[in-house]
Amino acid sequence: MKVLAVADEESRYIWDFFDRSAFEGVELILSCGDLERDYLEFLATMLPVPLLYVPGNHDKRFITDPPGGCLSIDGKLEVVKGLRICGLGGCLSKNPSAAYEYTESVMARRAQKLRRAIKRAGGVDILLTHSPAQGLGDGGDSFHRGFAVFRRLLDEFQPKVHLFGHMHTAYGNARTPQTYGATRLINACGYKMLSL
Numbered sequence: 001m002k003v004l005a006v007a008d009e010e011s012r013y014i015w016d017f018f019d020r021s022a023f024e025g026v027e028l029i030l031s032c033g034d035l036e037r038d039y040l041e042f043l044a045t046m047l048p049v050p051l052l053y054v055p056g057n058h059d060k061r062f063i064t065d066p067p068g069g070c071l072s073i074d075g076k077l078e079v080v081k082g083l084r085i086c087g088l089g090g091c092l093s094k095n096p097s098a099a100y101e102y103t104e105s106v107m108a109r110r111a112q113k114l115r116r117a118i119k120r121a122g123g124v125d126i127l128l129t130h131s132p133a134q135g136l137g138d139g140g141d142s143f144h145r146g147f148a149v150f151r152r153l154l155d156e157f158q159p160k161v162h163l164f165g166h167m168h169t170a171y172g173n174a175r176t177p178q179t180y181g182a183t184r185l186i187n188a189c190g191y192k193m194l195s196l
């Protein structure tokens with residue numbers, strides 16, 4: 001399956017110069033958060049395939065005004081064309097005061113609920129998050145440090161792919177290992193095309 005993954009930065013190539021032929025064969029769009037509502041709706045309109053997303057730490061507006069034609073899988077597991085995809089949005093914050101900012105312990109509780117759904121589904125193929133896993137493509141500052149619980153999910157379920165955002169390419173420190181065990185790690189900042 002051909003998948004378009006997006007996060008954090010609206011691509012001018014896609015939004016301003018859209019060429020449908022460049023995305024021929026795309027069957028699924030996955031968003032890792034922090035993208036404009038209009039951009040997600042544009043993608044869902046121009047490529048009439050399922051668009052699943054998790055919210056980023058800047059997506060508070062999605063609570064009352066979610067993007068049309070898109071499906072939030074924050075804290076959920078969805079099966080699309082045989083792929084089991086689970087999502088956890090938001091970022092790490094020691095003192096969460098805004099929507100989609102969580103302490104490690106709160107995210108661990110959210111992941112525990114999702115863990116039950118993964119076991120019922122017989123596993124997971126794609127882990128879709130906003131933040132990376134701790135030590136696997138995250139940043140050095142406290143706001144961009146990844147969640148340790150995501151690493152535990154990777155260890156336990158070994159999904160084929162972990163897609164995440166939050167680490168903008170402009171930061172210069174977003175070096176992501178290509179794999180962790182059996183899992184491909186992909187920072188979807190901007191956009192990435194992948195085959196699964």
